[in-house]
Amino acid sequence: MAFVGKKFPDLNVDAMNEMGDTFKVNVLEEAINNKKKVVLFWYPKDFTFVCPTELHAFQAAAAEFEKRNTIVIGASCDTPEVHFAWLNTAKDNGGIEGVTYPILADTNRNLASTLGILDVTNETYNEETGVVTVDGDNVTYRATYIIDEDGVVQHESINNMPLGRNVGEYLRIVDALTHVQKNGEVCPANWEEGKDAMSANRDGVSSYLASH
Secondary structure, three states: OOOOOOEOOOOOEEEEOOOOOEEEEOHHHHHHHHOOEEEEEEOOOOOOOHHHHHHHHHHHOHHHHHHOOEEEEEEEOOOHHHHHHHHOOOHHHOOOOOOOOOEEEOOOOHHHHHHOOEOOOOOEEEOOOOEEEOOOOOOEOEEEEEEOOOOEEEEEEEEOOOOOOOHHHHHHHHHHHHHHHHHOOEOOOOOOOOOOOEOOOHHHHHHHHHHO
């Protein structure tokens, strides 16, 4: 199910931070109440392989997102306790020590299921009862959401498990969204901050293509 153009689901989810605090996070409220954009990125599982590289990459870019009035939130279906253990594991031992943004612990998979990002390859169907069950170890794909200050999803993408993300692309999308909001122009292919945008009409595209 695509959520682009729609309000992000209004759900409270457990979260953990580097201080060991467990608290509730509602991503929709984080955007609306704080008047900030939100980048929410899901990863399959703590203590795995590609995942820590992504969490460290988002941490390295945290100041850049902050400059853009944007909150970063990580998420998986691990428990808060497992998150905390990983947060206390050194980087050179495969851990994410030094990560400061909150990490959702969607252990009941309510939000992940609503978003439709769970890997359900291990689901089974009981012919007698007609019930579909999913292996409790099911994890999410590498899904990413950019949500605006009104709680509306402006970007959503999903990578398969082995494919790590390019964090710079999400900074670019946040820049493009901000440009659209401030200037009323649209951003063409390969647009980056400082490059030409264009008016969303026939003259605008004609002028842009003629000069590029």
